Amino acid sequence: MLRMLLIGYAYGIRSERQLCSEVHLNLAYRWFCRLGLDGAVPDHSTFSKNRYGRFRKSDIYRVLFEEVVAQCCVAGLVTSEGFAVDGSLISGDAARTRRVEGVDAIRQADSSRPVREYLEALDAGNPVHPSEARYLSPTDPAAAWNVKEGRGKFGYFNNYLVDTEHAVIVDVEATPARLSQEIVATKAMLERVSKRHILRPDKLAADKAYGTGPFLGWLSERSIVPHIPVLDRQHQTDGLLPREVFTFDPDKDHYTCPQDKILKRSTASGDLQVNRYYAKETDCRLCPIRQQCTRGRFRCLSVSVDEPIRQQTKALQDTEPFQQSRRLRRKVEMLFAHMKQQFRFTRLKLRGLGGASEECLLMATVQNLRRLARLRRSGMQTT
Secondary structure (H helix, E strand, O other): HHHHHHHHOOOOOOOOOHHHHHHHHHHHHHHOOOOOOOOOOOOHHHHHHHHHHHHHHHHHHHHHHHHHHHHHHHHHHHHHOOOEEEEHHHHHHHOOOOEEEHHHHHHHHOHHHHHHHHHHHHOOOOOOOOOOOOOOOOOOOOOOEEEEOOOEEEEEEEEEEEEOOOOEEEEEEEEEEEHHHHHHHHHHHHHHHHHHHHOOEEEEOOHHHOHHHHHHHHHHOOOOOEEOOOOOOOOOOOOOOHHHHHHEEOOOEEEEOOOOOEEEOOOOOOOOOOOEEEEHEEEEEEEEHHHOOOOOOOOEEEEEOHHHHHHHHHHHHHOOOHHHHHHOOOHHHHHHHHHOOOOOOEOOOOHHHHHHHHHHHHHHHHHHHHHHHHHHHHHOOOO
């Protein structure tokens, strides 16, 4: 049945009833599924019983995916010198017109399996959605409302971690389609490949959505060079002088404004993620450029504690290795394009986060198998 599912995702056969019919008639499919000429093809209802039963409980889809990744490693297709990460939006099996506001409306909905799974996770203190989620689907509440592609719809992100040498997918993580989940998924994937396959990349390429200070610091702690554009909102000054015009003295840990006044760091802010530097009210009161600098009584600069790693990452952006990683990152986008155009994987068949994970793992397994077969057939020299 696992081999039949792989055929279904490889050739865009989403209906299990149609898949059984195709395997029954196609000799190549029979050979791949080891059925022979007279082997009995499982009934389509058997898939549902196993997908929602022993298959999901045993986590067999991830075991299958990791076995294929291990074969790619043995074939020399994974070097772990550089990885790239990205996520692609996949529509959920939930109508955009049937949306409700608030969890109370979900509790009053029909007690279907996706609803039960969502409420169990919520009651266990592990909510799939934050409490401030605007819309929820009564048929698949784990799917997040997303407006990335224009009109809002419920969906999931299919997150890929890819080795950029031969575009092998080394890990997959399905998450609700919210930008904040992409970094969470990336951390989980990097830790998992390090544990399962002893793969630790030297550098990681991603787009600007991953360029937050805390994530860059997290990568630096693990000796992974972030080839990621820094997410910078310093230009959003509302017409006031930007932080670039202030000079920082690392030895004395203070800033100097354009009028040569000192802004000292306060230790009473209580925020462990941000350092705040304050000017004296008397200095700002008599300042000739006060209207350009602040609308309050004094100027305050909020500086992230991850500012050093942000500056180090910015210094890499003009180097050739950084630009090379940016070019190689397109291989992730290529995989997503193939996934949607060649394999027609644009909408999920199963509901719930577990169903999304299952389908994303099967899709990634098919893509890796095709990559493995193609490179072996081309006579590539492997170690």
